[in-house]
Amino acid sequence: MNLVQAIAGRVLPTTVVGLILLFLIFPIVVVMVVSFSSATYLTFPPPAFDLRWYKAYFGNEDWLRPTWLSIWVAAAVVILSTLLGTLAALGIARLPPALRVVASGLILSPLIVPVIVVAIGIYYAFSRYGLVGTPVALVLAHTCLAVPFVVTSVSASLSGIDPRLQQASLSLGATPIGTFFQVTLPLIRPGVLVGALFAFITSFDELVVSLFLSGSGAVTLPRRMWDDLRFAIDPTIAAVSTLTIVLTVALMGCAHLLRKRAT
Amino acid sequence: MTSLGRGASVALTDLEKSYDRVAAVAGVSLDIRSGEFLTLLGPSGSGKTTTLMMIAGFETPTAGDIAIDGTSVVGMPPYRRNIGMVFQNYALFPHLTVEENIGFPLKQRGMPKPERAKLVGEALELVHLPGYGGRYPRQLSGGQQQRVALARAIVFKPRLLLMDEPLGALDKQLRENLQLEMRRLHADLGITFIYVTHDQEEALTMSDRIAVMNDGLVAQVGSPEDLYDRPSSRFVAAFIGESNFLPATVRGMEDDVVVAECEGAIVRAICPGRPASGDRVLLTTRPERLRFTDGAWSSSAPQNRMNVTVTEAVFAGERCRYMLQAADGTAMVLKEPSSAAIRRRAVGERTEIAWSVADTILV
Structure with a gap:
């Protein structure tokens, strides 16, 4: 009886959760292991340990150029979407409740509509202005996708602020603008930073919209990986994947720490 | 016009505030004298906090007038009124130290740093918290936070101090100590205090005069003795004592x-x-x-x-x-x-x- 209870109460849930986690992580682990392979083709388990595919990545302009483009695009997206998203969140908070629902629904719509639909729409709109194949197109499109994350994160921070703090600031002689910079902004800063990190990741990892907009002139890292997979497959792709995974996990870790410190 | 004392006089004339046609304040007229400790006392929903918020400038009256030292302040934004305010639950800035919190109103007035530090030090002395300047609000007890809030509200020498149930969150012993301290502070500063509470004992202990509020109106105004010995209505007789x-x-x-x-x-x-x-x-x-x-x-x-x-x-x-x-x-x-x-x-x-x-x- 006790054994049955112990199995049902602890062993079973632990095993199930463990299996689910394994299911989720296993492909990532395989990719990471393969990236250290000495073989010239994708095989698991790898015959021997070697860093040659990392050297191949860092020694190849065809990989580094898209990497730098992705970083620059993501940085621009961070600046634009953080600015727009923070202002939008502040504006939404001042709307009457009924309008608030409509406004946040509209802002979140890029997350609700299938990405492929967004991508096609943006492609047609931008091709009319000759933007396809330029980094500007990527920055604008990725900003659309990243703004919802910033708005969500900043709105959550804003709703946690005691409205009396702003009243206190005004009563002490600070103007509304002074109150924003001295009281509101410092208090929502963790939310703004978390939003900025998510904006970076959103842009850096984005493939679908990039497939349509990169053309041949603005190839991002995910687009370069996609091309590589389609034409010539070698373990370099595993090395690149591992680096992107490490970067993303590090940024998510930062976001988590920021959130924890904010509470 | 009489010469101005250290405290501001406040005149409320037929003051009204309605939300969606429901009156929270339904016509309050009250003359608060220079240097007086006046308490707005009433049950929740009686309109006392709304009245205070209108004096502070956070609520706009639907009708009526508020005059401070004879000048109407209706339409003047709160940051120009130069009124000290102590909030329920203190409203200290959590990202600033005690020193920065108290120095905040001085900074807004463009006071240079050395002068600011001197006044902040004096304010900390006044509320018996010298040496606490470097701490953050979360490192202080409720009573200490309340003292900091008080210091912050008086450091810029306003002529009027508004307090919205400032002792509500504290335990009985501490509340009684702070009541006496506020009385002493009122006597020392000589400025006008308007104090909102639903606690009749607190009102009786501290006030020069009490305005008992009910259903958005002033039921009776008078000294604690007046109200206790000569209540003018059944409501006042039942609410006080x-x-x-x-x-x-x-x-x-x-x-x-x-x-x-x-x-x-x-x-x-x-x-x-x-x-x-x-x-x-x-x-x-x-x-x-x-x-x-x-x-x-x-x-x-x-x-x-x-x-x-x-x-x-x-x-x-x-x-x-x-x-x-x-x-x-x-x-x-x-x-x-x-x-x-x-x-x-x-x-x-x-x-x-x-x-x-x-x-x-x-x-």
């Missing part, structure tokens, strides 16, 4: 004293108006002003007497509390200071009580 209410029928007037028949006895009461003979009225008296006579107790002051039956006797340490029943069933409470020398009354005992005519009010 404990009261006995005796239904009576007016039989005549003797100068300012009304003579009424009550519970088969003739009772005299102080009465501001002139009710007509035969009117049904309500008399009120405080439980601690009633005495058992044992047929003998006498006083030079005019008295009312009544026969009662003891229905309940409770010993509560410093005093005894008796529930009494008058001839036709009206329940009354009598409080007597306890003493080993005084005989305790038994339930069921029939006896006589007496109290002064001066302690009997027609409401």
Whole structure:
């Protein structure tokens, strides 16, 4: 009886959760292991340990150029979407409740509509202005996708602020603008930073919209990986994947720490 | 125009505030004198906080006027009013140190750093928190946070300080200490205090005058003694302290004293108006002003007497509390200071009580 209870109460849930986690992580682990392979083709388990595919990545302009483009695009997206998203969140908070629902629904719509639909729409709109194949197109499109994350994160921070703090600031002689910079902004800063990190990741990892907009002139890292997979497959792709995974996990870790410190 | 004292005078004229046609404040007129400690006292929903928020500038009146030192401030933004305010739950800036919190209003006024530091130091002395400047609000106890909030609200030397239930979140002992401290601070600074609370004991302890509010209106304004000894309405008599209410029928007037028949006895009461003979009225008296006579107790002051039956006797340490029943069933409470020398009354005992005519009010 006790054994049955112990199995049902602890062993079973632990095993199930463990299996689910394994299911989720296993492909990532395989990719990471393969990236250290000495073989010239994708095989698991790898015959021997070697860093040659990392050297191949860092020694190849065809990989580094898209990497730098992705970083620059993501940085621009961070600046634009953080600015727009923070202002939008502040504006939404001042709307009457009924309008608030409509406004946040509209802002979140890029997350609700299938990405492929967004991508096609943006492609047609931008091709009319000759933007396809330029980094500007990527920055604008990725900003659309990243703004919802910033708005969500900043709105959550804003709703946690005691409205009396702003009243206190005004009563002490600070103007509304002074109150924003001295009281509101410092208090929502963790939310703004978390939003900025998510904006970076959103842009850096984005493939679908990039497939349509990169053309041949603005190839991002995910687009370069996609091309590589389609034409010539070698373990370099595993090395690149591992680096992107490490970067993303590090940024998510930062976001988590920021959130924890904010509470 | 009289010369301005250290404190601002505040005049509220027919002040109204409605939300969706529901009146939170329904026509308040009140003159608050320079240097006065005035308390707005009332149950929740009586409009006291809304009135305070209008004075601070966070709510715009629907009608009426607010004048500070004779100048209307309606439409003036809160950051130009130069009014100190202490909020419920303190509202200290969590990302700033105690020093930066107190220095905040000085910084807004463009005061250079060294001067600021000097005034912040003085303010910390004033609230008995020297040496706490480098800490963050979360590192302080509730009472200490309240002192910091107080220091922040007075450091820029406003002529008017508004307080919205500032002691509500503190325990009883601390609340009593801070009440005395606020009284002392008021005397030292000489500025006008407007204090909002629902706690009648707090209001009685601290205020020069109390405005009792009910349903968006001022029910009565007066000194604590005025309100306690001469309540003008049943609401005020019941809200401040404990009261006995005796239904009576007016039989005549003797100068300012009304003579009424009550519970088969003739009772005299102080009465501001002139009710007509035969009117049904309500008399009120405080439980601690009633005495058992044992047929003998006498006083030079005019008295009312009544026969009662003891229905309940409770010993509560410093005093005894008796529930009494008058001839036709009206329940009354009598409080007597306890003493080993005084005989305790038994339930069921029939006896006589007496109290002064001066302690009997027609409401």
